[in-house]
Amino acid sequence: MAQLVVTPLYSAHRFGSGDELLPHLLTALSDASITVEDFDLLVVTSKVVSKVEGQVVSFNGTEEARESLIESQSRRILRRRGGLRITETHHGFVNANAGIDFSNTEPETAVLLPVDADKSARALRAQFSHATGKTVGIVITDTFGRTWRNGVADVALGAAGIQVIDDLRGQSDDSGRLLEVTQVAIADEIASAANLVVAKDGSTPFVHIRGLATKHFGSSSVAEHIIRPANEDLFR
């Protein structure tokens, strides 16, 4: 049976610029008594990726500094309401306030998104494989708002070793007709599943997932396959 098991991994470490993720991930897995197998998934919250990559800037808390920081990280601003900006980041993500984190950060700092989360995921995957001999999928997650529905949900910011989109185009339903729903955003669903067990105080930077169907493993990237180009989008 294709049962999925989603386990939060605690780490007491406070990540900072120049830290390596791998040793802390391995410690967290060991603390949870998990021996990783091929086709396991490791989910990493983007906050710690940003921190170890030095994507931390000083921030004095003023409205001007906040706005200037958001603009510096944005290709364009799609909407403004009060202090909220809906931005298209330089990566092409559409999110609130360019994905900049002004909470759960060291005092007088803000945390920017990783420069290239797919690349960060690929690097961690390679290090993990080198250290353990295991072939896993990595998903780096962030929390995004959505149109039309209240509340935020976690999505994939970067990925390695998985097919971020499950492409069912050309497949038939059980009556032989072509399936209508043809591209499933697996990486985003993984991110959302992981977020259900993540502690909101930042103490679980990693999540381990076992049981995803092996057909979802492979090579693709969030930047290339999940970000929808602006000219294909009906709401930009």
Added chain:
Amino acid sequence: MAQLVVTPLYSAHRFGSGDELLPHLLTALSDASITVEDFDLLVVTSKVVSKVEGQVVSFNGTEEARESLIESQSRRILRRRGGLRITETHHGFVNANAGIDFSNTEPETAVLLPVDADKSARALRAQFSHATGKTVGIVITDTFGRTWRNGVADVALGAAGIQVIDDLRGQSDDSGRLLEVTQVAIADEIASAANLVVAKDGSTPFVHIRGLATKHFGSSSVAEHIIRPANEDLFR
């Protein structure tokens, strides 16, 4: 440890108008050797809810019939591109083609969304409690496209027994500052997690989830708490 276990539940039954969901859900649980406990979640794909509630209409396959059906289920059409309509349904959901399913249906038919999926969820929850004495959460799911990101993901269409939104407003981060991300769409993340194990041929209409934190249980509804009113939305 707050581990989440997500199990697909197979059913060979082909659901039709007037069927009861409960006996088939109980059989599917028994076939999977699962004894339900308090605070388990049961996820139901909206397709089978629609079918047992008779939300099936005749459909001759023509473009005219398709368009007329979509319009009949919509409060308004937000965008048109080719055969695609982005609709606001009479429920207030914004989705593609009013959520009407033209595939995985009996020949010459289309399947509409349930009239009131929260109500359907509440009814199933009450029946389940009556039959088993267990207090569970129910989430009825459907597959929606998103703005700005390729691929579809499952979201909650209706729910019972859970807090669909985890409201963290007023809570502080580990440095004592107010959290920025304050309302998490738990019900949608549950739907996405469940979809990772659902078979695309329709053979797993139910999913069992164990391990969601008990604080997410309670009383709320998708219609009231997740659907964002049009006047609060920046993209309508």
